[in-house]
Amino acid sequence: MALARLFWVLSASVSLLGGAVLGGPPCPQAPPLWCHHGETARTCQVEKHCAKLDPGPSVAPPVSVSLYYESLCPACRAFLVLQLFPTWLMLSHIMNITLVPYGNAQETKGPSRWQFECQHGQDECLGNMMETCLIDYFQDVSYAFPVIFCMESSRNVTQNLPTCLNLYFPEASLANITSCIDGDLGNKLMHQNAQSTRSLNPPHQYVPWILINGKHTEELQGQAQDSLFRLVCDLYKAKPPIACRDQKAAPPAWPRSPQDDAY
Template structure:
């Protein structure tokens, strides 16, 4: 009996692993104060998320056209110091989140709120809405961990050498046409790729 139970559990685990392998990997490379990043996340990604979430493994990389100086002693960002601050806050919050939907909701909230004001706050409302403690995110932000998360974001960004912000990468391979299509029809683009493994999806 134990042997049969083990075989069943093993089979179920294999099915679960196979389903994970079939998920569409999406990497979103963006910046906290980039108007095009804001537009893509709020007008394309977030409204489509509920339709694709079951079939997607998404990763957010908030860095864009930034660069580290002196091994992360400080960073230079395309839209100035406030963008560096926003990127780092997001890195810390995203590192603490384990649920993809909460990640999407947090990024959508943060990008919306952070882009409203010239005097940037810390995105407290979005952090709390995500179920995180503001103090924990601030501790990460002020520590070496915050720096290391941004250094890793830089490495990940350099690896694909994006010419655009945002850049959307599917299954870890950049494709110019998919990039262009995603900016105006993210749902349609993602669903087309999802259907290769999940014909009844979307």
């Protein structure tokens, strides 16, 4: 079943291509970003497909989705890969996303650096740091998100940063990102994630912890995990994109099992 759901995600990406670019000129951006700018859409020959996603000039604020999570948490990975990323692919024009990798980690002040202890061990702390440094490097979560999705959907999150970065942004500097991960900048950024997580109101009780338009309720959390796509479409206050009116566009519901429950 997991493979079937992942196939749906990849199919959603391919739907943006429409087959138009096969044999055409090279595109300057990764596929998830082809519809973010008109010039890129023209270069990649996907204007008609992007038009189906774009509702036109915005007359309402975008729906805000914030995810507080851990890089190795199974429920976090499932939500990010099977709900958040495909929804963002189709509705990025009417939604904003914020990713905060930290979750249930704990920090203590060392002599010169913050020390972190993560729920799933030091490999998770490394994954959190990698994704935090990606977000900082690109200065735009829209660029970092495809790489993070690639990492989170792979068998080993922390071993696939170079491969995922090369897949989406081969021109990006792995050296600069690695410097952040190993250095003071990453330590400072992770401390900021810890502060942001501790300041949540109500305080987070488990992960993934999802905020919709800055609010967390058990009802919103459940709706987001069952069908984030429908939730975003329903909450948008202006004319939604055509995708929202397509009953087949929503990602398939995720039948959560006991081992997938948030914790």
